[in-house]
Amino acid sequence: AFALVWFRNDLRLADNPALRAALDAGYTPIPVYIHAPDEEGEWTPGAASDAWRHHSLAALDADLRRRGSRLRCFFGPSLATLQTLVAASGAQAVFWNRRYEPALEKRDTRIKQKLRAQGVRAESANAALLFEPWTLQTKQGTPYKVFTPFWRAALADWRLAALEEAPASLPAFDDGPDGVELQALKLAPARDWDRRFWDEWTPGEAGARDALETFTDGALRGYATQRDRPDRVGTSRLSPHLHFGEIAPWRVVHALEARRGEANGQDIDTAIKELGWREFAHYLLHHFPHTPGQNFNPRFNDFDWARVSPLALEAWQHGRTGVPIVDAGMRELWATGWMHNRVRMIVASYLTKHLRYHWGHGARWFWDTLVDADLASNTLGWQWAAGTGADAAPYFRVFNPVTQAEKFDPDGRYIARWVPELAALPVPLRFAPWRDRRALQSLAPGYPLQPVVDLAEGRDGALAAYSKLRG
Numbered sequence: 001a002f003a004l005v006w007f008r009n010d011l012r013l014a015d016n017p018a019l020r021a022a023l024d025a026g027y028t029p030i031p032v033y034i035h036a037p038d039e040e041g042e043w044t045p046g047a048a049s050d051a052w053r054h055h056s057l058a059a060l061d062a063d064l065r066r067r068g069s070r071l072r073c074f075f076g077p078s079l080a081t082l083q084t085l086v087a088a089s090g091a092q093a094v095f096w097n098r099r100y101e102p103a104l105e106k107r108d109t110r111i112k113q114k115l116r117a118q119g120v121r122a123e124s125a126n127a128a129l130l131f132e133p134w135t136l137q138t139k140q141g142t143p144y145k146v147f148t149p150f151w152r153a154a155l156a157d158w159r160l161a162a163l164e165e166a167p168a169s170l171p172a173f174d175d176g177p178d179g180v181e182l183q184a185l186k187l188a189p190a191r192d193w194d195r196r197f198w199d200e201w202t203p204g205e206a207g208a209r210d211a212l213e214t215f216t217d218g219a220l221r222g223y224a225t226q227r228d229r230p231d232r233v234g235t236s237r238l239s240p241h242l243h244f245g246e247i248a249p250w251r252v253v254h255a256l257e258a259r260r261g262e263a264n265g266q267d268i269d270t271a272i273k274e275l276g277w278r279e280f281a282h283y284l285l286h287h288f289p290h291t292p293g294q295n296f297n298p299r300f301n302d303f304d305w306a307r308v309s310p311l312a313l314e315a316w317q318h319g320r321t322g323v324p325i326v327d328a329g330m331r332e333l334w335a336t337g338w339m340h341n342r343v344r345m346i347v348a349s350y351l352t353k354h355l356r357y358h359w360g361h362g363a364r365w366f367w368d369t370l371v372d373a374d375l376a377s378n379t380l381g382w383q384w385a386a387g388t389g390a391d392a393a394p395y396f397r398v399f400n401p402v403t404q405a406e407k408f409d410p411d412g413r414y415i416a417r418w419v420p421e422l423a424a425l426p427v428p429l430r431f432a433p434w435r436d437r438r439a440l441q442s443l444a445p446g447y448p449l450q451p452v453v454d455l456a457e458g459r460d461g462a463l464a465a466y467s468k469l470r471g
């Protein structure tokens with residue numbers, strides 16, 4: 001008997017509950033991927049995300065082939081494609097792992113009902129989260145809106161799934177339909193603007209495992225303090241791997257726990273807590289599905305997003321604001337598809353406060369350019385930074401990008417790496433080059449002479465707008 005195993009954001013063979021369920025029930029799995037971006041509602045995947053997915057699917061196919069199987073790719077719509085495949089292959093069942101984006105939750109529920117109505121066994125499982133969103137609630141039966149009590153409740157209910165290696169071999173299914181070549185999905189960009197990505201990243205399950213090992217062997221030691229330093233490799237860089245499900249979050253936790261005793265317990269606890277923020281993001285998205293497009297805190301619905309200058313958004317996007325730490329972050333993002341978390345907070349604060357653009361503009365740009373673009377984490381991150389979110393940084397706490405840079409990039413190395421035209425400036429000037437116009441003109445010609453908005457003015461404007469909101 002055959003079963004379709006419908007791969008989505010669970011692009012791995014180890015710790016894959018849908019694949020495991022198909023095998024345990026005695027089915028020969030037929031691995032399929034269906035390209036249906038328009039089913040993701042307003043959030044069809046962005047360009048960087050597509051580029052990653054292309055490589056990740058190729059890696060999955062290679063891993064399947066090594067085991068005697070292979071991946072078949074199809075164009076959507078998903079339901080019709082699954083129905084056609086069921087009919088053509090004689091499959092009796094369809095297994096998949098759940099996604100939590102509102103449009104996809106709805107779609108998947110409908111698909112499950114339709115398949116079952118046709119007499120097809122349709123089952124979904126959890127491959128992505130330590131805690132599914134409906135398993136935790138306050139004593140009043142409402143969803144948590146604050147991280148700390150959410151995480152405390154989660155830790156009190158801590159049951160980590162056991163690890164399970166990928167099957168050593170898989171039964172082959174050699175009949176049609178064959179599907180299309182991966183290339184035909186056109187996920188990889190036609191022009192290779194993503195060239196530099198692949199110096200930094202190896203999409204796929206093996207790449208994810210390597211990243212985890214590199215982290216537990218290296219940056220984990222000292223993570224609690226070093227994670228805020230963009231000038232060092234102080235974090236795991238697991239985010240795209242986790243987003244695409246190339247590694248299970250519980251495998252990451254097991255690997256961290258295995259180092260307890262060797263590494264500082266605080267480093268391990270902090271790393272697990274960061275995974276907790278990922279859980280919280282998915283939790284909020286499930287319970288508050290309107291938040292990718294609307295303020296979590298409706299008080300901000302009347303806020304005056306004045307957009308200090310029409311050109312400022314483009315300057316921000318391209319790393320030309322004249323504020324070095326902001327420009328460094330935006331250029332790192334453009335070049336590598338990733339940005340350090342501390343710098344994400346700085347650039348987001350700058351856009352939403354100094355430049356007073358609605359956070360949605362930033363969220364959209366990140367959506368298109370991040371390889372780890374994730375509707376849950378991106379929404380949480382932007383609403384947090386803008387002050388409009390659940391358990392957010394208060395709006396009036398405006399990050400000063402100069403002091404942030406001095407504190408977290410003390411030698412100006414991160415700035416010099418991503419804004420190389422500033423490398424000739426003495427270190428203190430790299431944080432605020434407008435303080436010595438002459439040096440800036442002679443040593444870093446071409447760099448903006450002053451920020452798109454003066455830092456003090458931007459901050460005052462933001463606070464004034466905020467005080468109107470209160471009044």
Ligand code: FAD
Pocket residue numbers: 227235236237238239240242243274275276277278279281339340341342344345348366370372373374375377378379380381382385
């Ligand atoms: P590590 O520090 O090694 O953390 C380990 C893992 O924990 C990460 O891989 C990630 O899965 C999770 N994690 C850590 N911090 C957070 C957090 N604040 N929120 C949610 N999960 C977290 N993360 C995304 O994965 N996708 C996004 O689209 C995204 N957009 C963001 C937008 C803004 C404005 C901000 C401020 C943050 C955003 N983040 C996003 C969260 C965070 O910046 C990244 O997860 C982190 O930088 C990834 O690097 P890492 O894997 O080395 O993290």
